[in-house]
Amino acid sequence: MQKAPVLASGIIVVLLLSTFTGFVNPAFSQSSDEKGPYVDQVTFIWRDDENLALEEVRAGDFDLYFFRIPLEAADDAKNDPRLNVYDRTAGSQGLFVNPAPSRDGSTLNPFQFREARYALNYLIDREFVVNEILKGYGSPLVDPFGVYSPEYLNVIDIVESFGFRYNPALAESMISKVMISAGAVKEDNKWMYNGNPVAVKILIRQDDAPRKSMGELISSELEKIGFTVQKEYGDLNKANSVVYGSDPQDLQWHIYTEGFAGTAVFVRYNPIIPAQMYGPWLSRMPGALNPAYWNYKNATLDEVTQRIALFNFTSEEERNELVREAVKMGIQESVRIFVAQKTDPFVASSKIDGLVNDFGAGITSKYSLLNARPTDGSNSLDIGVKQIHQGSWNTIAGLQDTYSKDIYYSVVDLDTFRDPYTGEIIPFRTEWTDISTEGPLGTLDVPADAQMWDPTSQQWKPRGEGVKAISKVTFRPLYSNWHHGIPMDISDMMYADYFSTEWGTDLGAGDLTVDPEYTPQVSESLKLAKGTRYVAPDKIEVYVDIWHYDEKEIADSGTFFPVEPWEIMAASERLVTAGKLTYSRSEEAVRGVGWYDPIVPAHTEMIKQELQKMKSENFVPPALRDVVTVKDAIRRYDASIKWIEDHDNAVIGNGAFYLDSVNLAGGTMTIKAFRDQSYPFEVGHWSKYEAPRLADISRIDVPQSIAIGQPTTMAVDVEVAGQPSSDATVSYFVSDKDGNVVARGEAAPGVAGRFKIELTAEETSKLSPGPNQLRIFASSTEALRPDITTNTILATISATNNDNNPATNGQTSNNNNNPTLPPQQPSGCLIATAAFGSELTPQVQYLRNFRDHYILSTVSGSAFMNTFNSIYYSFSPQVADYEREQPWLQATVKAGLYPLFGILTAAERAHFVANGGEAGALASGAVASALIGAVYLWPAAVSTQLQRRFGTVTKISLVVLSLAVAFTVAGIIIAGSVQLLMASTALFVISLASISAMAAGRLVRVAYSKLSTGRY
DSSP, X not given: OOOOSSTXXXXXXXXXXXXXXXXXXXXXXXXXXXXXXXXXXEEEEEOOOHHHHHHHHHHTSOSEESSOOOGGGHHHHHTOTTEEEEEEEEEEEEEEEOOOOOSSSSSOOGGGSHHHHHHHHHHSOHHHIIIIISTTOEEEOOSSSOTTXXXXXXXXXXXXXXXXXXXXXXXXXXHHHHHHHTTOEEETTEEEETTEEOEEEEEEETTSHHHHHHHXXXXXXXXXXXXXXXXXXXXXXXXXXXXXXXXXXXXXXXXXXXXXXXXXXXXXXXXXXXXXXXXXXXXXXXXXXXXXXXXXXXHHHHHHHHHHHTTOOSSHHHHHHHHHHHHHHHHHHOSEEEEEEEEEEEEEETTEEOOOOBTTTBTTXXXXXXXXXXXXXXXXXXXXXXXXXXXXXXXXXXXXXXXXXHHHTTSOOOSEEEOTTTOOEEESSEEEEEEEEXXXXXXXXXXXXXXXXXXXXXXXXXXXXXOEESEEEEEEEOOOBOTTSOBOOHHHHHHHHHHHHHHTOOOSTTOOSOOTTHHHHHHHHHTTEEEEEEEETTEEEEEESOOOSSHHHHHHHHOOOOSSOHHHHHHHHHHHHTTSEESSHHHHHHHTSEEOOTTXXXXXXXXXXXXXXXXXXXXXXXGGTTTOOHHHHHHHHHHHHHHHHHHSSOOOOOSSEEEEEEETTTXXXXXXXXXXXXXXXXXXXXXXXXXXXXXXXXXXXXXXXXXXXXXXXXXXXXXXXXXXXXXXXXXXXXXXXXXXXXXEEEOEEOSTTEEEEEEOHHHHTTSOSEEEEEEEEEEETTEEEEEEEEEEEEEEXXXXXXXXXXXXXXXXXXXXXXXXXXXXXXXXXXXXXXXXXXXXXXXXXXXXXXXXXIITTSHHHHHHHHHHHHHHHHHHHHHHHHHXXXXXXXXXXXXXXXXXXXXXXXXXXXXXHTTSHHXXXXXHHHHHHHHHIIIIIHHHHOSXXXXXXXXXXXXXXXXXXXXXHHHHHHHHHSTTOHHHHHHHHHHHHXXXXXXXXXXXXXXXXXXXXXXXXXXX
């Protein structure tokens, strides 16, 4: 939609975009002054079967597929020379929960109670969703940002403090209390209310396999605790009707398996995500603010998220605290529950160069299409898409699904976009000539001739004397011709200005220019608009009550740029106010008329007929009567009518491509290059964005143990684009055993990429005895996607600490004499990673998960890993490097690792039976060691020489095992005995593995002997 001259722009545009990126390498066949993209044509072809789409890319029928490929096929795809696989940190999947009470009280919605909604966080197994359903391609998600967002470092301690873990017993207990209080009873393990089963209706997305599996998972969990679950399957069109387009109090749904592309948006300071995900005022919560429906309300969340969205803060610290508060309240309310952030593998032909893997949009970014260069000489692309059309393309309250946006934003340009690797605002179709501010507390004068549209009198009115504003933005629009050939001009700018004010203002009963979804989004931001001066056709001043510590954000709030000609906007406006169409899907259900869509043939014909009517009336909109003549208006009407007749759609944009044809029935759309010389950007204009300069944590030096209450130092080595560099930011977070962040900060940069972390005595005094967690985030200044490592640090209580704790008496001592472990390797399972091809594969993720959750979570396990790592990392990097160069070795190692997964599954079960903790660690370690010895080491124990000493070796091993168990228990009790635990746990594992290997070897020899002699 048109970007209004106030923060309405930021709200609407961030909601619509998945993040814009840059492009282009000028080394292609076109002349250097040619405008637009490299290719002449792109055809989008519907292919909802991901396996079939993958094969079509392999066969060369498709050049790209604009959806993830099947997760189980990703490994093979990465090894196929015909393909390039691009991993994208994608959107989220989660649960959207209906909090509406029953209309008459005859039935019970358990989720009308916040406690029951909150309990779902313990009923859904996020780790299972990531590791099993997503095959390791993702990460557990609790907040709306995710670990790779620039915002995550601000909320990490809030997120960690909730400590959500799969705990169905706790969930059932919480829900039972709510149900009993509400008057429900449980009969034969079924919840009953007023003599009827308590039903939970869950709408499951069947067109998205991971969400389908997640829906079935939560359905099963709900059934186990006594609910009668009614599963209904559908796609986004059904969700638009049942979930987003119905009255929540009708209880057509209780839970929906929701997906949000918006959580993948890579934005430096994201003003809208908290409101979009949690704030009722933005029309994205149950009821969508439709006055005919029951609506979820939360005044506190509205206030906090509005302050974030409308820049109502006076410092970066205050703004960050607002974000933290919003996330905390949103999680507590649990109307929208996040489960997992996906890592989606996208695929393209290896014959396509120049794709931009944007940190937000991935290769579906519009600038991938601008930069794509077929190496076979072709000037066209064929792209498979999961859905060709799942929602309206209208720019007011449409374009709410990623499928539509991936195509639409190829044919339009906005005033600004965001750097694909930093998430910062960059001017695009505007040139900022001046950004002035007196904020956060001062003001500047608004010129008396600055104007604003007055919806009451239906005219532009000067602001007059005495009006103040906090900031002023002066900019120059970068005009071009519209796709139908008419030049953009000041009339398009003024109509965009008018529309946001007219439709963002609710004058009460009888006001026809109100939409229940659009109007609330814009109305709050209009309060910050103080006036606009159209100084010249190509010079505009905007005055706003907005301040931000980053002036680029001020500029983004003050600039605007239309995405369609004013005559198309005016035609749709006339149709909507006449009651023939609606702008929003919720209003569609209330009025019973169509949700305006400029690519639907019936709606396109209505737009055409309205334009013809406007021409016959010599119609000029009231907002343009001083700048547009009847002759100018008719020229535009004729051009738009001809466009619709030629292209059978009413999408007339201003971008590097134009929408040439739409065949919804046939499942195809075609866009073509707009080679008009008025377009401002030549081929190759944004080539600097073709590859990001990422940071990588190459080495971490941490003490073997940290004395509680004593200062300590750690070091981190960072590379940027493969070279040691201090041109990065390294943030660290230290958490205790309960997940509470006890220390955080930024590491101090040194020379050659070495950063120093210094923990004070006061900070280490907050550590838990035993294992604690150190998380490090490193990002370069040019690419803010972080490299992340999670490390375990052992904290010990020494006699000196007990007698003379610096945290209480003010004394400090130097902890630098603590022995240091060999550098921790952030890449983790190096040999397994080399075998399976990527650390993101489910097999490697499973190994990491076992290590992190079953070994490193305990004192004994952490001590063993210290010993193991000192040996493993002394040779594994060299082995992994050699393995990557030898396919036969990769295949051999891969095959050899598969029994290990079964062994670890058995160890997990032992951990569960022993009720976790140190006992669980010892139980799982015993099972794993014994089975590893029996499966992998028995060949070494088959030898006659060893078997002759079977009794002696076994006795010695049993003695060593007994001592190891005793010393391990002692080491656990004596929290400071790290060295003792390192030795005892290593002996525990070796002795058990030896005993089982000897036993297995004996069994093999006995079996062989019987077989060879014919005795059974």
